[in-house]
Amino acid sequence: MFDLLPLPVIPDGTPVWWYVTAMCLAVLLVGISKAGFGGGVGIVALPLVANVVPADRAVGVMLPLLIVADVFAVGTHFRKQSRRHMNWLLVGAMAGIVLGSAVLWELSERGTLTFWLNLLVGSLCLVFVVLQCYRMVGGAVPRIPPGPWGGRGTGLAAGLTSTLSHSAGPIVSIYLLEQRMAKAALVGTMVLFFMITNVAKLPTFVWLGLINPATLLEGLWFVPMIPVGVVIGIWMYKRIPERPFVVVMYVGAALAAGNMLWEAANG
Template sequence: MNRKRCSAYWYLKISLNRGTWRFRRAPVNAEITTDSSHYFNAAITYCWRHIKCAQLLEKMGPSLIPGAMIGVSVAYLIIDFINAEHLQLIIGVICIVFSLKNLLLKQITLKALNNKAGALIMSIFSGLTSSLVHAGGPPIIIYFSAIGLAPAKFIATASAFFFIMNIFKLIGVTALGMLTGEIILTAMAFIPLAFVGNWIGVKINTSLNKQLFLTIMNYLLLLLGCWLVMTK
């Protein structure tokens, strides 16, 4: 599969910090640029208000960010050798299994992920799948759900994580000559929607307790998994 085919795949991304779904068919470059502005806005307007910078950096620094960079780097090295449909199917099945486990078998916990190694593995997976099939959200949702992050920390850390990872992805696609003026203009058109979505997400988040928030995340993850399987 070449880069052009990879960049044209349909995708659905759960937008954690705005409580909405986005359906669109767009080049990977537009996705990166739009998401970068989206997560930048989230990080500035929400994250830093609710979590001390030191705490967030302590959570992300040792494992999450290095893992994402490794995943993105590996993705660009193997992009011509990966069958995106097969990878999408695998991600979809994982989403379905994990969400059903959380919804039906809550007594079973994934303690193996609650450490630096778990964070590193899931962030590598996120960087890899985000670059190849625009599905970097599920691994991070699974990891944050497994360690039981509170809603504010969940959203704040996810927003900052994807913002930083997308900067790294943007450097990669620019180096590959995949970023064009048309794509930049298309991405800029989505910025107002990102601001509105962030505002709505913040308002919704303040009304949810931790248990309800995680339950909603698992139902969304289940729907995402089904969508990935059916549209591979």
């Protein structure tokens, strides 16, 4: 199959080795995070890809890959979801996706989509890295109400953030962690939630041309990295201390996000 696929178009000035490394590492990290290891390290993926291709191309390439990873993850965590929390989150998320789609459409109409994606994705990634590191050292974040309105509000924020930057994992994890559910139920709820929301984002991304034949063909080259990442994540979950790995990934995320902000400032 791969003999028939056209090679990805690598932007001028980007070394081939760096493009391949960044793409493979990003997709591997998606698989690892979907397997339930590493907390929110999946936020690293999009900034990493956006450092080797334009931001609008990065979001288009990554969404189908995220959905494939979601399918693997849902299969791994089959029937471990909390239906009550899932329903609350999805009600808000659908509204957030509509709002995020309107924002993307407006930015596309103005011809400023790449600039704003660099700014938004970079800023959100840095905020989430700081937030996650603050939690890791024992800091207390504002508490989200545990009832349906807290779930719907979290879903709204997650749907909006996910549509704009594919990086809503920390928002949902903060909410679900406060529900004191077992880790299997927490991970199962998250992976099913993001599979549904990612599929719901597809029409907008296709309509705006962010997903097109070129991005789909480019993504196909890296699909094999997804099951590899899931297997690695399951293995690491049982054998590797999570905190050192997470710290290294967050440092990488901060560097990648900083470069996106630099691109936005100098674009």
